[in-house]
Amino acid sequence: MKKIPPTFAPAGIVDGSFELSATRRGLLRGIATGVLALPLMPMARKPEAATVTDACLFVGEELARYGFPNGHPLGADRQDTFLKEANMQGLLSKVRTCPPRIATTEEIGRFHTQHHIDRVMHAERAKLEYLDNGDTPVFPGVFEASANVVGTAVDGLARVMLGESGRSFQPIGGLHHAGRAHAAGFCVFNDLGVVIETLRRHYGIGRIAYVDIDVHHGDGIFYAYEADPELIFADIHEDGRHLYPGTGGEDETGKGAAKGTKLNIPLLPGAGDREFLQAWPRVEEHLQRFQPEFVIFQCGADGLRNDPLAHLQFSAAAHAHAARRLRHIAGQCAQGRMMAFGGGGYDRDNLAKAWTAVLRELV
Numbered sequence: 111m112k113k114i115p116p117t118f119a120p121a122g123i124v125d126g127s128f129e130l131s132a133t134r135r136g137l138l139r140g141i142a143t144g145v146l147a148l149p150l151m152p153m154a155r156k157p158e159a160a161t162v163t164d165a166c167l168f169v170g171e172e173l174a175r176y177g178f179p180n181g182h183p184l185g186a187d188r189q190d191t192f193l194k195e196a197n198m199q200g201l202l203s204k205v206r207t208c209p210p211r212i213a214t215t216e217e218i219g220r221f222h223t224q225h226h227i228d229r230v231m232h233a234e235r236a237k238l239e240y241l242d243n244g245d246t247p248v249f250p251g252v253f254e255a256s257a258n259v260v261g262t263a264v265d266g267l268a269r270v271m272l273g274e275s276g277r278s279f280q281p282i283g284g285l286h287h288a289g290r291a292h293a294a295g296f297c298v299f300n301d302l303g304v305v306i307e308t309l310r311r312h313y314g315i316g317r318i319a320y321v322d323i324d325v326h327h328g329d330g331i332f333y334a335y336e337a338d339p340e341l342i343f344a345d346i347h348e349d350g351r352h353l354y355p356g357t358g359g360e361d362e363t364g365k366g367a368a369k370g371t372k373l374n375i376p377l378l379p380g381a382g383d384r385e386f387l388q389a390w391p392r393v394e395e396h397l398q399r400f401q402p403e404f405v406i407f408q409c410g411a412d413g414l415r416n417d418p419l420a421h422l423q424f425s426a427a428a429h430a431h432a433a434r435r436l437r438h439i440a441g442q443c444a445q446g447r448m449m450a451f452g453g454g455g456y457d458r459d460n461l462a463k464a465w466t467a468v469l470r471e472l473v
């Protein structure tokens with residue numbers, strides 16, 4: 111058996127290349143801490159043109175900044191790479207694009223501890239090099255960038271719940287390794303966890319499906335809701351004996367009253383579309399059994415062949431299949447309500463292919 115890699119990958123050294131202007135930064139921080147008023151989200155309205163789908167794509171400069179400098183695998187160029195491909199495929203004219211917004215600390219605190227929020231907020235001043243054991247470096251504007259990932263997800267959720275969008279896709283998001291009290295594996299704040307908490311507290315939606323096909327196990331969500339019988343979890347990933355974070359065994363099915371509500375499907379290194387498609391019906395059966403009222407999809411692109419950090423061999427067809435089927439299931443039992451998040455993916459061609467495949471299925 112291979113030793114479980116303790117960290118994701120050698121991470122970059124922090125430099126100043128992502129410096130925000132002092133004014134802009136003050137403004138963002140003011141909004142996040144509630145000192146300044148947040149611009150209100152426009153109320154529900156009909157899509158501008160009949161030819162445009164009711165799916166919403168969340169992209170923008172503030173999201174792109176969620177990336178680590180100096181050759182880190184999760185660089186700040188990922189959103190642009192995706193957008194270029196989406197544009198080339200003519201997808202951007204079919205979807206409404208929506209801008210990012212920063213989260214308030216109250217919103218981040220729906221999932222995270224105040225201690226973790228404070229630590230990230232003051233990480234630069236405290237001259238921390240990393241937020242974890244060496245995967246997730248501090249960089250200039252780390253709090254603002256991370257809070258934008260969360261705020262945008264909360265905004266996307268509001269649009270879906272108000273009926274303004276049927277579905278949303280946020281490529282820079284899906285930071286599934288962050289736990290309630292810590293950053294991990296390139297993930298500072300867990301936008302997915304904040305969405306789950308917001309669904310429950312603000313929209314009264316309890317039974318939520320969380321489906322994760324990122325090559326890494328979604329441990330930040332799994333362990334936060336391991337004993338929660340209403341979080342319907344399904345995760346196809348590379349076997350934890352070979353890959354970070356080392357968890358997500360077939361026997362991890364939930365605890366106590368939640369036993370049986372969690373489905374982990376580890377695949378051995380080298381597994382490709384054939385193995386993915388063999389496993390997929392189990393995900394569908396799992397969701398059908400629990401009839402979720404909302405579907406969250408983490409579609410990390412790092413399971414594709416030649417990802418520099420992992421060893422599976424999916425093609426973008428796997429992502430297209432999952433997105434198509436989840437849209438169908440959301441239509442059956444969740445009034446079509448579905449949010450997709452980009453997650454990992456470190457080969458740029460792969461992430462462009464996988465994420466555009468997902469977007470194509472959602473428009």
Ligand SMILES: [Zn+2]
Nearest residue numbers: 324326412454
């Ligand atoms: Zn991943």
